[in-house]
Amino acid sequence: MLAGFFPPDLSLSYLAALTVPLMQTISMAAGGMLIACLIGLPLAMFVGAQVRGARLAYGLLSGLRAIPDLTLAILCVVVVGIGPAAGMLALAIFYAAMIGKVFADLFLAADWRPIEALRSVGATRLMVAFYGLLPMTLTNLVSMGCYSFECAVRAAVIVGAVGGGGLGAELVGTINAFDYGRATTLIILLVIVVSALDSLSWLLRRHPRAVLLLIPLGLAALWANWPETLALRHAATTIGGMFPPALPLPALQALPRLLLETAFIAGAGTLLAAVLAVPLGLLAARNLVPAPVAMATRMLLEVLRAVPEVIWGLVLVTLVGVGPIAGVVALGLHSVGVLGKLYAEACENVRRAPVQALEATGARRLAVACYAILPLASAPVAIHTLFRLEWNLRAASVVGMIGAGGIGQALYNAQQLFFYDQMMAYVLITWAIVLLADALSDWTRRRLGWATVIA
Amino acid sequence: MPLLPTAARLVALAVLLLVAAIAAPEAAARDSIRVGMIPDAGSTQVSVEEKAPLRDYLAKAMGQSVELIIPTNYNATVEALGNETLDFAYLGGLTYIKAHQLYGVVPIVQRDADREFHALFIVRSGLPIQSLQDLKGRTFAFGDINSTSGHLMPFEALRRAGIDADKDLKYRYTGSHPATAKAVETGAIDAGAIDESVYQAMQKDGKLDGAKVRVFFTTPPFVDYVWVGRMQVDAAVRAKFGEAFLALQPGRDDRILAILRGNKFVRATDDEYDTLRRVATDLKLF
Structure with a gap:
């Protein structure tokens, strides 16, 4: 069946037909990010300036961020209707919360001395924010902003899968139509777009002011994707139908099993990724293997990483059938890409002295890797893996929606059947669990004295 | 700090354009x-x-x-x-x-x-499935969860035959009728329920190999x-x-x-x- 995915359909007519979905995906991300910045940046400054209500705003941002992007997309599709407008709105909300929280963290971590200086000359808190916080953290802001934009494009493909239009919708369509050759074309296109964005963000980090050039792009995108009819009454009645959230008795009885299934997908997916990422990480570490091997491994990891979990999931559901195994492998494949790269970096950054000591005894490369480099890299490897587990819990609830089971699938089925009060109940349960997992992982890190890594 | 006033002006411009963007489509009437x-x-x-x-x-x-x-x-x-x-x-x-x-x-x-529409139960040729009861323990494909001939009526037929799909079958939603047919043809899934007109059209157009799939049950009309x-x-x-x-x-x-x-x-x-x-x-x- 895997053979069906090759060769990809690279005919000119199909590539031409893809320009519209491609533009939709990119413009969804661009428009969504523009709104996200317009909302997130002032909110972050509000928090950073530590004026009254800042704690509340920060709590709100953290809470909003815990709603998975695909869940938001489903909510937006229900309210705004299918198409890029819904996708753009979902991305706008998700990334407003993300940018707000991450930027607020950056502001809160800023050097306090220049700020004290500003305060001592009588500047108000708002002036401190504008003339102190903003210029001081500009480089980091741009860097994080670029990273967010890259994530947003990937997310734009994902939200397409549930009705947001663009490449995601096309991918679901081709897979449902068993048109695998074209599905491969779409995945290749996605990998190219993501790596192009990588180079763009590298460029922007060098020339932060070029970010302003993205504003017209965002505006054009907003213009193109703005919903033609703002069906406010439809939106209001639909949202009204979601309250009060309720689950019938059989659904409540099934809940523990669904949650276990989702936890299993997250846990097993992370484990699979960690196990595969150790050898791949070693093969990608430039200080351990010849450069061509490291390059080749890195490229493989890059491809695995460029394809989001949901897209792997869509492909796997057709290959291994619906169910948690598809979810585990989907999370595993994407996470191998992420963890392999991070593990490789951890290996490259170990202290040289103990490694050289072992090498001096005449130990072979494999022995050096096992007895010096891996133990030395174990702390960062553990941190990255724990982060991935936290991330994968969110992702597990999301891949459920495309057929991997667990609470995500229950949520999606309720939405499909127009049982919006049940859907809302599942949304709230997912949200509470993700918040809980976030808090638990924060607490673990603090207990172990690990530094907080943003994102 | 020259950047900030510029940024502030750009934000103001953005807000203005945003307002314009909201207002504009309201005015333009749709003619298609x-x-x-x-x-x-x-x-x-x-x-x-x-x-x-x-x-x-x-x-x-x-x-x-x-x-x-x-x-x-x-x-x-x-x-x-x-x-x-x-x-x-x-x-x-x-x-x-x-x-x-x-x-x-x-x-x-x-x-x-x-x-007077019918839903068909199809199975991969060669599998020993002759009646709805034989489906017990098998993998099964419904179409979209909201489909009448791909979910609702087949589900009802199964219930009448004493089969509880939730307990007796390992089923999935393929999302569409052709996807169900293809899943059965390729052997990804043992059996499935499908819209009769799609099934016939797919065979006529050569999109489905008639030798690989056979119908073993037809629902009453609806x-x-x-x-x-x-x-x-x-x-x-x-x-x-x-x-x-x-x-x-x-x-x-x-x-x-x-x-x-x-x-x-x-x-x-x-x-x-x-x-x-x-x-x-x-x-x-x-």
């Missing part, structure tokens, strides 16, 4: 008719193109430009009628009763075959697909839309009839769907 179809073969650029003759025919009959839209799934098609993205749509029986209850959509026309209009669309426009379908003639309009997989269209009414409503309510799908 939007027709939606539940996805019968996945919603892709290709499948919209395949239906271009239908779009052109409707445009000519209505004297207005027509946009043909195939949403990602059945639910989205109904919601698009609710939020007024679509004016007309092709719905299945179950999606129709939901759209009627939620948004009061009006039934217009349907194929004569839709009044009412299925229907073309509907939004209540707010002018009654005269709705009537014109219906006439376009009623005027279709075998021999003259074969290309369009092939896309619609039908021979003859008749007027549709809401009370045909009462039985379907009862079944859907019993199965807690409505």
Whole structure:
């Protein structure tokens, strides 16, 4: 069946037909990010300036961020209707919360001395924010902003899968139509777009002011994707139908099993990724293997990483059938890409002295890797893996929606059947669990004295 | 700090443009008719193109430009009628009763075959499955969760045969009828339930290998697909839309009839769907 995915359909007519979905995906991300910045940046400054209500705003941002992007997309599709407008709105909300929280963290971590200086000359808190916080953290802001934009494009493909239009919708369509050759074309296109964005963000980090050039792009995108009819009454009645959230008795009885299934997908997916990422990480570490091997491994990891979990999931559901195994492998494949790269970096950054000591005894490369480099890299490897587990819990609830089971699938089925009060109940349960997992992982890190890594 | 005032001005400009963007589409009235179809073969650029003759025919009959839209799934098609993205749509029986209850959509026309429609249970040739009971423990494919001939009525047939799909089958939703047929043909899934007209059309067009799949059960007849209009669309426009379908003639309009997989269209009414409503309510799908 895997053979069906090759060769990809690279005919000119199909590539031409893809320009519209491609533009939709990119413009969804661009428009969504523009709104996200317009909302997130002032909110972050509000928090950073530590004026009254800042704690509340920060709590709100953290809470909003815990709603998975695909869940938001489903909510937006229900309210705004299918198409890029819904996708753009979902991305706008998700990334407003993300940018707000991450930027607020950056502001809160800023050097306090220049700020004290500003305060001592009588500047108000708002002036401190504008003339102190903003210029001081500009480089980091741009860097994080670029990273967010890259994530947003990937997310734009994902939200397409549930009705947001663009490449995601096309991918679901081709897979449902068993048109695998074209599905491969779409995945290749996605990998190219993501790596192009990588180079763009590298460029922007060098020339932060070029970010302003993205504003017209965002505006054009907003213009193109703005919903033609703002069906406010439809939106209001639909949202009204979601309250009060309720689950019938059989659904409540099934809940523990669904949650276990989702936890299993997250846990097993992370484990699979960690196990595969150790050898791949070693093969990608430039200080351990010849450069061509490291390059080749890195490229493989890059491809695995460029394809989001949901897209792997869509492909796997057709290959291994619906169910948690598809979810585990989907999370595993994407996470191998992420963890392999991070593990490789951890290996490259170990202290040289103990490694050289072992090498001096005449130990072979494999022995050096096992007895010096891996133990030395174990702390960062553990941190990255724990982060991935936290991330994968969110992702597990999301891949459920495309057929991997667990609470995500229950949520999606309720939405499909127009049982919006049940859907809302599942949304709230997912949200509470993700918040809980976030808090638990924060607490673990603090207990172990690990530094907080943003994102 | 020269950057900040510039940034502030840009933000102001952005807000102004944003306001303009909100205001502009309100003013521009829409002059094309939007027709939606539940996805019968996945919603892709290709499948919209395949239906271009239908779009052109409707445009000519209505004297207005027509946009043909195939949403990602059945639910989205109904919601698009609710939020007024679509004016007309092709719905299945179950999606129709939901759209009627939620948004009061009006039934217009349907194929004569839709009044006595059947769902087929298909299985990969060679598997020892002769009756619904033999499905116990097998993998099984339903179409979209909102499909009448791909989920609702087959589910009911299974229930009547004493099979509890939740306990006795390992089932999944493939999202569309052709996907179900393909999943059974390739052996990814043992058996499945499918719309009879899609099954026949796929065999005729050579999209399905008749030697690899066989039908082992046909459901009793029920009412299925229907073309509907939004209540707010002018009654005269709705009537014109219906006439376009009623005027279709075998021999003259074969290309369009092939896309619609039908021979003859008749007027549709809401009370045909009462039985379907009862079944859907019993199965807690409505």
